Amino acid sequence: MIKLLKIEFKKIRTYKVFWILAGLYFVFLAAGILLAEFMINHTVNNINQRMPIPFPHVAIYYFPDVWQNVAFFASIRYVLIFPAIIMIILITNEFTYKTIRQNVINGMSKTEFLVSKLMIILLTALIITVILTAGAFFIGLSHSGFNEVDFFTKGIPFMTGFFLSLLCYMIYAFFCGFILRNTGMAIAIFTLYSLIIEPVIYFFFRAPFMFKNTIYTYLPVNSVIRLTEYPAIPMLKKMMGLNLQDHVSFIACLIPLAYASVMTAIVFWVMKRKDL
Amino acid sequence: METILNVDKISKSFGRIKAVNQLSFEVMKGQVFGILGPNGSGKTTTLSMLLDLIPPDNGQFSWFQQLPSKESRKRIGSVIESPNFFPYLDAVTNLKIVADIKDKPYDDIDEVLQLAGLYERRFSKFKTFSFGMRQRLAVASALLGKPEVLILDEPTNGLDPQGIAQIREIIALVASRGTTILLASHLLDEVQKICSYVVVLRKGIMLFSGNVKEVLAVSDSVELSASDMPGLTAAIREFPGFISFNEAEGLIQVHFSMTVNTSEINAFLYQKGILLSHLAEKKRSLEQHFLELLQDTP
Numbered sequence: 001m002i003k004l005l006k007i008e009f010k011k012i013r014t015y016k017v018f019w020i021l022a023g024l025y026f027v028f029l030a031a032g033i034l035l036a037e038f039m040i041n042h043t044v045n046n047i048n049q050r051m052p053i054p055f056p057h058v059a060i061y062y063f064p065d066v067w068q069n070v071a072f073f074a075s076i077r078y079v080l081i082f083p084a085i086i087m088i089i090l091i092t093n094e095f096t097y098k099t100i101r102q103n104v105i106n107g108m109s110k111t112e113f114l115v116s117k118l119m120i121i122l123l124t125a126l127i128i129t130v131i132l133t134a135g136a137f138f139i140g141l142s143h144s145g146f147n148e149v150d151f152f153t154k155g156i157p158f159m160t161g162f163f164l165s166l167l168c169y170m171i172y173a174f175f176c177g178f179i180l181r182n183t184g185m186a187i188a189i190f191t192l193y194s195l196i197i198e199p200v201i202y203f204f205f206r207a208p209f210m211f212k213n214t215i216y217t218y219l220p221v222n223s224v225i226r227l228t229e230y231p232a233i234p235m236l237k238k239m240m241g242l243n244l245q246d247h248v249s250f251i252a253c254l255i256p257l258a259y260a261s262v263m264t265a266i267v268f269w270v271m272k273r274k275d276l
Numbered sequence: 277m278e279t280i281l282n283v284d285k286i287s288k289s290f291g292r293i294k295a296v297n298q299l300s301f302e303v304m305k306g307q308v309f310g311i312l313g314p315n316g317s318g319k320t321t322t323l324s325m326l327l328d329l330i331p332p333d334n335g336q337f338s339w340f341q342q343l344p345s346k347e348s349r350k351r352i353g354s355v356i357e358s359p360n361f362f363p364y365l366d367a368v369t370n371l372k373i374v375a376d377i378k379d380k381p382y383d384d385i386d387e388v389l390q391l392a393g394l395y396e397r398r399f400s401k402f403k404t405f406s407f408g409m410r411q412r413l414a415v416a417s418a419l420l421g422k423p424e425v426l427i428l429d430e431p432t433n434g435l436d437p438q439g440i441a442q443i444r445e446i447i448a449l450v451a452s453r454g455t456t457i458l459l460a461s462h463l464l465d466e467v468q469k470i471c472s473y474v475v476v477l478r479k480g481i482m483l484f485s486g487n488v489k490e491v492l493a494v495s496d497s498v499e500l501s502a503s504d505m506p507g508l509t510a511a512i513r514e515f516p517g518f519i520s521f522n523e524a525e526g527l528i529q530v531h532f533s534m535t536v537n538t539s540e541i542n543a544f545l546y547q548k549g550i551l552l553s554h555l556a557e558k559k560r561s562l563e564q565h566f567l568e569l570l571q572d573t574p
């Protein structure tokens with residue numbers, strides 16, 4: 001296991017494209033989270049100009065809401081797609097450069113090859129989650145201090161949810177790259193599906209708030225993003241009288257996990273039978 | 277002698293193309309073994325099956341008298357078709373990955389790089405290498421960890437004369453250390469220079485196998501004619517060593533895989549009730565011989 005990780009690290013360590021994309025991801029991630037409050041208040045101010053009683057200023061960075069808000073803004077499509085694209089590149093490169101063939105020729109088993117890639121996905125998801133947790137913690141700390149006893153425990157479900165979202169989404173990407181084998185095509189199809197096809201399906205199947213479960217609920221990418229479905233903005237809850245999410249639903253986690261498991265199984269099945 | 281590789285009736289089809297058909301052969305320790313055949317004769321497919329890249333449709337093979345596994349592959353160094361490396365990594369990192377997979381130390385990375393004449397360029401990225409350098413790096417990586425077997429698929433394909441000489445020099449050196457070598461090539465001359473044993477393939481079918489000197493030696497072909505031509509063509513097929521024949525104006529030219537005695541042929545055919553009207557020996561060059569072997573005649 002350690003040996004397989006060592007090999008994967010060598011493949012990545014001096015690979016510029018990987019580090020550039022990883023850097024871009026963190027820039028987008030940080031920008032998305034740190035600009036969120038400003039953007040929300042900007043919108044609120046615009047609305048306020050036409051309102052007799054203005055909405056109060058929105059604050060989203062204090063404990064414990066910061067956990068849910070960070071998880072929400074970190075799992076929006078346009079940000080989440082970065083690590084997914086990185087995984088597509090890492091797997092399709094192996095086909096483009098035929099290094100998957102050479103790895104097997106040299107004495108790696110086909111199973112080991114897949115396991116090493118899955119370990120990289122798992123590790124990446126863990127590292128990003130840890131960084132995000134640390135980030136959320138410091139944001140919360142600088143905005144509110146320890147205002148509650150359970151300020152940290154409330155973060156665990158949301159950070160776990162984010163971890164699952166990221167993990168499953170990267171596995172989708174891995175699946176797409178493995179099946180298509182071609183970098184450009186895999187990125188194009190994956191991006192098209194994630195950013196355009198599913199939102200279009202949403203447009204046609206969107207349901208009223210009361211009956212939230214439609215086909216759309218069960219689509220792979222949406223089920224990933226839905227784990228943290230709304231940001232925590234108490235004012236919003238009060239204003240709209242809605243029973244908005246304040247926890248990550250266990251059942252909701254099962255949907256992306258089921259997709260990711262099926263995709264992983266297919267990848268192993270195909271690897272065993274297809275010529276390299 | 278110790279058997280390194282045993283291949284037992286392996287076959288592989290791609291759709292309707294029978295790329296490899298019931299191929300069997302055996303490689304002994306220390307042999308320099310050639311697989312000779314024109315392009316598309318199934319050499320790469322055969323090697324791909326032996327390295328677990330392609331599952332055979334039928335048949336089996338064993339390495340080191342064991343069922344093939346990743347452990348057996350770690351004892352084999354291989355270059356199949358093209359050199360496969362990460363273009364954005366330098367030569368040393370690419371070789372370290374190979375050593376890691378094979379569970380070998382990094383100790384002989386410098387040595388194989390020197391052998392391949394790439395030591396000065398060891399920290400250059402693979403994508404900056406010329407075609408010849410890439411090919412040499414592939415051979416270098418195959419030599420990492422002192423493999424017991426070296427498999428080379430068309431190692432000199434596309435190289436200039438100097439590149440060809442460099443590769444052949446390395447092969448000769450490795451062979452002199454007693455490493456078993458399995459070399460696939462479409463070049464008669466290459467197999468003849470390097471190999472001691474050979475199997476000749478055509479359209480996935482093994483034409484024959486054996487010692488290079490015997491198989492590729494100038495054997496005689498014989499011109500025959502008889503009033504009963506269909507009877508003659510049927511009977512001559514049963515003569516030991518028969519490979520093929522060409523028909524030409526009232527006579528047939530028959531090729532044998534070994535030197536034949538004309539009076540034996542005469543006696544043989546007489547027994548089968550064929551009376552010859554013409555019988556003549558023909559000498560041929562090696563090249564001509566090989567081309568005839570590979571011709572599309574039945």
Ligand SMILES: Nc1ncnc2c1ncn2[C@@H]1O[C@H](COP(=O)(O)OP(=O)(O)O)[C@@H](O)[C@H]1O
Binds near residue numbers: 290315319
């Ligand atoms: N992946 C493949 N799909 C379809 N046909 C293939 C494939 N690989 C090889 N072939 C066919 O199998 C035959 C043998 O090919 P190959 O083993 O590459 O021959 P060689 O290495 O002797 O030139 C050829 O007719 C080739 O076109």
Ligand SMILES: [Mg+2]
Binds near residue numbers: 316319320321429430
């Ligand atoms: Mg070939």
